[in-house]
Amino acid sequence: MSTIVGCIGAGNIVKALLAGVEKSGVYFPNRIGIFDVSQKVCDDFREKGYTVFSSIDDLVKSARVVVVAVTPQVIDSIMQQIKNALSADTIFLSLAAGVSIKWYQEQLGKDCKVIRCMPTLTAQVGLGAFAVSRAETVADDDYKAVECFLSSCGIVEEIPESLMCEVVPINGSAPAYFYHMTRVILKEAVHMGFDEDTALRLFAQTMKGSAEMLLNSGMSAEMLEDKLRLKGGTTLAALDKMDELGFDRCLTEGIKACVSRCKELGNL
Structure with missing residues (x-):
């Protein structure tokens, strides 16, 4: 795989997250993939040294950890593209508020690996506070790959999925x-x-x-x-x-x- 982490969507929260990751020096920008519908956003990330993809399929095939950072209103429209490209090794890190692990597994198959995450804008200065919940299909090594990425710019707290909406006012908002x-x-x-x-x-x-x-x-x-x-x-x-x-x-x-x-x- 040419990238370690790939981001589908690169709005404010991903920009903040990657700014914090970049400050940490743990990951080189060229090992992080970007797909966004905005050409300007893609150009900006390309100039900073990130690997920009022209399609969701190519990004998913390239990365072990795929950050799904689109809104719940949009997420359904990209599932088929993701499904066509995922492998048994793909780990999804979902930043979409309210979207359950069960929903992902209904769309992508019951064996897909999903970690839900509620991030914070404060990751931009290396002080993020990430609440996460993982599917039973996520092995410890898979979880550690995601935890390493997030902990490069903040703290990571694992919580029950039943509290993933309840945590939003505590950290995300x-x-x-x-x-x-x-x-x-x-x-x-x-x-x-x-x-x-x-x-x-x-x-x-x-x-x-x-x-x-x-x-x-x-x-x-x-x-x-x-x-x-x-x-x-x-x-x-x-x-x-x-x-x-x-x-x-x-x-x-x-x-x-x-x-x-x-x-x-x-x-x-």
């Missing part, structure tokens, strides 16, 4: 919640008189440190929050107002909506 909150805070900071770039650096660094403390301080989120909830203090005033306006309910309902939409997308 979560960066957007943070970015949205950042937009609100920066807007208010500017209104109060701050330079936007200064406010951004202060807030982003604080969030970066907060995440590090969650992972490495040995304290729970509740314990860390309690350290700041001082009676009569500024933080408590802010949190009380957020509680009054239903902040927790907004987050909870958003999570439920995210999961529900993922399940809808999987109804092919």
Whole structure:
């Protein structure tokens, strides 16, 4: 096989994933294949040294690991091309939200090897958080090939397939919640008189440190929050107002909506 990994579709999430992989230095771009319907996207990847294919069939025949990175609305239309080219060694890494392992096996045969993955845009800076679930047909060596690829730009957590939609608001969609909150805070900071770039650096660094403390301080989120909830203090005033306006309910309902939409997308 001329490539190790081949990507069907090269939109934002694949661009982020491959940017992180490239930074790691673990894989050379010429060992990664690209197929996309956009000529501009193909040209851009070719210029960076990636191997660009003119058909899905050729890409699937060339790669051991095939990343399926098209939307659920499109995926059905490419299955026949994939089926014509796959071999017993082909491992599919599916990034399509909501699309089950069972569906792939109905389209490609019960013995096909499928690993579902919910990626994150943060892979672009080597800080991805990948939730994966594998079919019973995926042997340990097959899984390790995929894990090696993903872990070059983030952490990999294996979870039951029954939670692959429930994980979307925890990792896949979560960066957007943070970015949205950042937009609100920066807007208010500017209104109060701050330079936007200064406010951004202060807030982003604080969030970066907060995440590090969650992972490495040995304290729970509740314990860390309690350290700041001082009676009569500024933080408590802010949190009380957020509680009054239903902040927790907004987050909870958003999570439920995210999961529900993922399940809808999987109804092919």
